[in-house]
Amino acid sequence: MKIAIVGGGLSGASALKSLLNHPNLKKEDTIDIYEPRDILGVGLPYGPDDESLMLNVSPDYLSVDDNDPLDFSKWLKEKYKEPFNDEGLVSRPKFGYYLAERFEPYFSHRQVTHIKASVQDIDVLDAETKEKTHYKQSGQHVYRLKTSEETIEGTYDAVFLAVGHPEYADYYHLKGTEGYISNPYPANKKLVNIGNDxxxxxxxxxxxxxxxxxxxxxxxxxxxPLTFYVQDQGFYFADIPYERERLRFSFSKEWITREKEKGSGLIPLENILSTFTKDIQAFGVDVSKIYNRYKAGNLTAIKKAVDSKDQELALIQAYTSKLIPYLPSLYNSLSGQDKQTYLTKYYSKLLFFKSRVPYETSVWLLDLIKQGKVQIKYGLKEIQSSEDGGFILQASESDRVGRLINAAGFEMRLEKNGKGSTLIYNLFRKNIIMPHQNGRFVLIDWPHAHVLNQNYGAMQSLFFFGLLVGGTQHGNNDAPLTYQLASRSAKWFMDQRK
Ligand SMILES: Cc1cc2nc3c(=O)[nH]c(=O)nc-3n(C[C@H](O)[C@H](O)[C@H](O)COP(=O)(O)OP(=O)(O)OC[C@H]3O[C@@H](n4cnc5c(N)ncnc54)[C@H](O)[C@@H]3O)c2cc1C
Structure with missing residues (x-):
């Protein structure tokens, strides 16, 4: 069997490891990894870069050794005298070095070949006739990968698409304008030669x-001052350290299985909400009250929580962290109606508790704002490049800057995404990938991550991972969930082999 993995970041590496470790792998099987970067296993977020770029989670949650959840923490201790910085965090490049080291044996495995190129197109062929097909047939599919219009690299029995993050959104149509940095990574290459004045x-x-x-x-x-221009929301809320030991947490894999059995495959949103609130109430804390206390999310609210180290808020935040691994399964257990209710009524509240700036970083940020070194301008409406260089921004007031850096988040709309990725453009054009929610995300099935579309149905040997499947793998913008999905899907695929 010939397998292709497109993208050699964390998802691609995790899938590779799972395939190679599987007992059903045969000696004659081959795996080609398509990845334009030299360094394998790290992708964009954890590639070599400035040491000031930090992980937002504890290393205790970032092991890629299934037998040792603390493998990364132990590795850090062995390699560095002081792996943590003054914010109590570990740098992303350090995680990258760890990933590269741990995945190296898999990339250099004799059945694996690194093809240093970007895949630009995929044809779906009928497995028997090896002719192009545009619909589901009784037989299986094989895939022809192209790295350019002319270059056909090979034909594969299975393809794992692990292409990672889409481009940063270009909401103000500034890409290509001088002085505009549309994607700041790697920072040690893109953010150099900037004058202090x-x-x-x-x-x-x-x-x-x-x-x-x-x-x-x-x-x-x-x-x-380094000036952040936003529409209405400033920085994420501060992460308040939870200083008590105890936490009642009822969710588990078993809980989900049990509740789904009771509800014919579905869990009513009401059950999930009441379990959440009861767990929190067990410590005398009312979720709505705390949300209302801080929902303004502004600097005054952040300062109040930071100064008081509010333990009621800290409890809910700690609880939400524990909930993250279960979010995709919980979300996919909801009925269509409940999904809509959740997305419209509760999702933004969950994000408020879930997306956080580490405590020491928040203290530092508040201090920088107090010193006038950092500022936030709200009400951003329009940005234009000025004829004599620089940019004019219409926010609460009109401002001019010489250099503008885009940190506006990723473009999840497939239609727009194609501009930055020929592969996404071609897959979308051929209806191989379809959008999931309002033109956003790639539609996959759950829990295996097969690409789903109208022409071929659930494609049993074509998988998609990463941020673009966040419409199904709800809340998936972290390393542990990325690792889990790619590992599980690859294992499932190998399990099917006789
Ligand atoms: C800036 C940033 C910081 C982050 N920080 C954290 C953090 O602190 N903690 C955390 O838990 N999560 C963090 N994340 C989340 C992160 O998305 C995941 O942890 C994970 O790295 C995603 O892995 P991936 O393999 O899906 O994507 P990537 O790691 O981006 O890998 C995708 C790879 O695919 C390659 N590729 C793309 N297109 C093609 C093509 N057509 N052909 C061949 N190869 C291709 C790319 O070159 C890249 O190497 C961060 C994400 C970003 C963007």
Missing amino acids: ERIGVIGSGATGIDLMRFFTRNYDLKH
């Missing part, structure tokens, strides 16, 4: 915004 603006203030705050504060001595 330049006025720098950042669009957005999510996780990438925090990276930029760290990067500029540690590497530059800017004369003007």
